[in-house]
Amino acid sequence: MSKLFEVVVLGSGAALPTSNRAPSAQYIVCNNRHLLIDCGEGTQSQMRKYGVHFQKIAHIFISHLHGDHYFGLIGLLSTMSLLGRNQGLTIYGPVSLENILKVQFEAAFSPLNFQLNFIPLTANQKEVIFEDNLMRVSAFPLKHRIPTFGFLIEEKGSELKLNLPALKEAGIKKEYFRLLKQGNSIELLDGTLLNFADYTISASPPLSYAYCSDTAPFKNIYSFIKGTTFLYHEATFSNRHKERAKNTAHSTAEQAATVALNLGVKQLFLGHFSSRYANCEEHLSEASAIFPNTTIVEDGMKISIH
Numbered sequence: 001m002s003k004l005f006e007v008v009v010l011g012s013g014a015a016l017p018t019s020n021r022a023p024s025a026q027y028i029v030c031n032n033r034h035l036l037i038d039c040g041e042g043t044q045s046q047m048r049k050y051g052v053h054f055q056k057i058a059h060i061f062i063s064h065l066h067g068d069h070y071f072g073l074i075g076l077l078s079t080m081s082l083l084g085r086n087q088g089l090t091i092y093g094p095v096s097l098e099n100i101l102k103v104q105f106e107a108a109f110s111p112l113n114f115q116l117n118f119i120p121l122t123a124n125q126k127e128v129i130f131e132d133n134l135m136r137v138s139a140f141p142l143k144h145r146i147p148t149f150g151f152l153i154e155e156k157g158s159e160l161k162l163n164l165p166a167l168k169e170a171g172i173k174k175e176y177f178r179l180l181k182q183g184n185s186i187e188l189l190d191g192t193l194l195n196f197a198d199y200t201i202s203a204s205p206p207l208s209y210a211y212c213s214d215t216a217p218f219k220n221i222y223s224f225i226k227g228t229t230f231l232y233h234e235a236t237f238s239n240r241h242k243e244r245a246k247n248t249a250h251s252t253a254e255q256a257a258t259v260a261l262n263l264g265v266k267q268l269f270l271g272h273f274s275s276r277y278a279n280c281e282e283h284l285s286e287a288s289a290i291f292p293n294t295t296i297v298e299d300g301m302k303i304s305i306h
């Protein structure tokens with residue numbers, strides 16, 4: 001099993017697609033789980049360009065229904081179906097997304113060949129929306145002009161070691177060791193439950209990646225993603241357009257860096273840049289002055305979470 005935790009930036013721009021920056025989309029591999037967060041126009045072309053095998057994706061998370069975050073979704077789903085996908089797919093997004101997709105597929109008389117599950121996001125607090133023995137995804141509300149959600153991807157159990165004294169003391173048979181080490185809890189025939197967490201040790205602290213786009217600065221973000229190790233935060237504007245950021249419920253690079261500083265993350269990644277900027281030098285210098293370990297993301301960039 002791969003222990004890879006990696007993000008591929010498929011789109012790093014804001015509202016308008018440009019030749020340098022496609023609208024928002026990020027492909028994430030976490031302990032062999034394949035996820036897509038947001039799916040702006042052209043995402044499937046970006047996937048081909050950057051070598052992402054999109055049929056592996058089992059979960060798609062849509063932050064909100066501004067077009068630059070989901071206009072590529074219908075095209076991607078259609079392509080998956082045309083290429084013979086039969087594995088189910090789960091989409092998590094704002095409530096009305098389900099009907100938007102339904103209308104488009106019905107109008108085209110082109111039902112999908114695979115099972116599409118839809119999980120509506122409605123919470124006004126952080127909530128776990130997907131979890132298995134190796135990772136967890138939580139959604140939390142951001143502060144934007146329409147209902148918008150951020151996502152926290154947390155690995156767990158990726159580096160499990162057997163806790164031999166605990167196994168010996170409980171008299172656990174060797175035949176169960178491999179399953180426990182892989183993070184599986186086991187129910188014995190007599191009904192006893194062997195919880196893998198009781199018999200294994202995590203060798204390194206679990207890593208996490210928070211995706212925050214789009215949002216104005218707000219206080220609750222600190223409780224929602226406390227302890228996160230890596231942060232992606234929108235920085236649509238530089239300080240020159242602070243007023244514009246406020247009026248459109250977006251953030252400046254400096255505001256994003258303040259969030260990173262207060263959270264104490266390892267590294268900050270900035271994206272969702274307005275197409276009005278020829279480059280992101282202002283964003284980088286304004287953010288770095290507050291939080292030095294800041295990276296400007298580019299389309300095609302691979303981020304290793306380690």
Ligand SMILES: [Zn+2]
Nearest residue numbers: 064066144214
């Ligand atoms: Zn938006």
